[in-house]
Amino acid sequence: QVQLVQSGAEVKKPGASVKVSCQASRDTFSNYYIHWVRQAPGPGLEWMGLISPSVGSTSYAQKLEGRLSMTRDTSTNTVYMELSSLRSEDTAVYYCARRRDSDNPFDIWGQGTMVTVSS
Amino acid sequence: DIQMTQSPSTLSASVGDRVTITCRASHSISRWLAWYQQKPGKAPKLLIYKASSLESGVPSRFSGSGSGTEFTLTISSLQPDDLATYYCQQYTSFSTFGQGTKVEIK
Numbered sequence: 001q002v003q004l005v006q007s008g009a010e011v012k013k014p015g016a017s018v019k020v021s022c023q024a025s026r027d028t029f030s031n032y033y034i035h036w037v038r039q040a041p042g043p044g045l046e047w048m049g050l051i052s053p054s055v056g057s058t059s060y061a062q063k064l065e066g067r068l069s070m071t072r073d074t075s076t077n078t079v080y081m082e083l084s085s086l087r088s089e090d091t092a093v094y095y096c097a098r099r100r101d102s103d104n105p106f107d108i109w110g111q112g113t114m115v116t117v118s119s
Numbered sequence: 120d121i122q123m124t125q126s127p128s129t130l131s132a133s134v135g136d137r138v139t140i141t142c143r144a145s146h147s148i149s150r151w152l153a154w155y156q157q158k159p160g161k162a163p164k165l166l167i168y169k170a171s172s173l174e175s176g177v178p179s180r181f182s183g184s185g186s187g188t189e190f191t192l193t194i195s196s197l198q199p200d201d202l203a204t205y206y207c208q209q210y211t212s213f214s215t216f217g218q219g220t221k222v223e224i225k
Contacts, residue, residue, distance in 0.1 A: 035214065043204055043219035045163070050213070059213070095162055105153035105210050107174070109162035 002028065004096050004110035011116045017084040020113045022096030028108070029053045029077040032098040035106060036070065036081045040092040050099075051079055086117045121146050121209050125217035133225045138194040140220045142207035147187045151211035154183055154192045156203045157219075163206060167192065199224055 007021040022034060036048040049060035051070040058070045064083070072079045083090060094113045097106035122145040132138050142152065150170040155163035165174045167183035170190055180195045194201055202224050207217040 037214075037216075043221065045206055045208075045216040045219075047214040047216070061213075097162075099210075102210070105165060105168045105208060106163075106214075107165050107168075109164075112162055 002108050004028070004034075004098060004108055006094075006096060006110040006113045009114040009116070011118065012086050013119055014087055014117055016086050016117075017082060018086060018115050019080055019082040020094050020096075020115070021078050021080050022110050023076065023078045024053070024098065026077055028098050029072075029074070029079075032100050034070075034072075034079045035097050035099055037095045037097060037106075038092040039095070039112075040089070046092075048081070048094075053077075053079055083115075086115075088117050091115065091117045121148060121212055121215050123207055123209055123215050123217040125205075125207055125220050127220060128218065129221045129223065131223040131225050132197050134197055134199060136197045138197050138201075138222065140192045140205055140207075140222075142185075142190045142192070142217050144188045144190075144209055148209045148211045150186050151209060152183070152185065152190045153208045153210060154181075155206045155208065156201075157206065158203045166205075194222075197222075197224070 005023045010018050033050050035050040051058045053072045060068045067084050069082045096110040098108050124143045126141050152170045154167040157163040166177050171183045182193045204219045204221045
């Protein structure tokens with residue numbers, strides 16, 4: 001079964017950084033883009049950015065530029081999303097999702113990682 | 120940026136009812152529109168892509184239509200398992216989601 005497996009919940013203080021992982025199959029890692037989407041408490045989904053795991057290229061939402069970094073580890077088929085200078089407004093569930101190309105939507109999602117920012 | 124606006128934000132219907140959700144894009148997105156279903160505590164699940172194509176394994180009571188800036192998701196006969204929040208997504212320019220429509224069962 002195709003799946004994306006994310007790391008566990010995190011609790012961070014304001015100003016700290018958080019790094020969330022998303023492990024994929026070799027096929028997904030080689031042939032898909034991995035996007036990150038977050039959901040603050042309540043309805044609503046916010047697109048954060050994407051990484052091409054095979055190449056390492058990234059693109060980020062303008063709102064998060066400067067605080068967001070996406071990387072990958074080719075030896076473990078894992079991508080990472082790191083958000084720095086955390087604020088209370090960053091409290092959310094963070095999802096990774098795969099997308100084959102610009103002609104296709106997100107067909108498989110990770111289970112989500114809850115990140116709580118609190119002093 | 121392309122903005123997506125869904126309506127209604129909440130709807131309540133009875134089992135067996137026909138339900139329609141509308142999504143409007145601030146600019147034309149051709150047919151690059153997807154619909155997702157999200158149940159409480161779960162990740163979104165893809166239902167419809169390219170405005171009207173049904174994802175494999177999704178019940179045929181779900182259908183999508185539209186192009187350009189106006190789109191609809193229809194559930195032909197609402198079932199108890201359809202209790203969820205539904206999101207539209209444009210994917211012509213990176214990605215933007217609508218604010219969601221919560222479907223409640225009367």
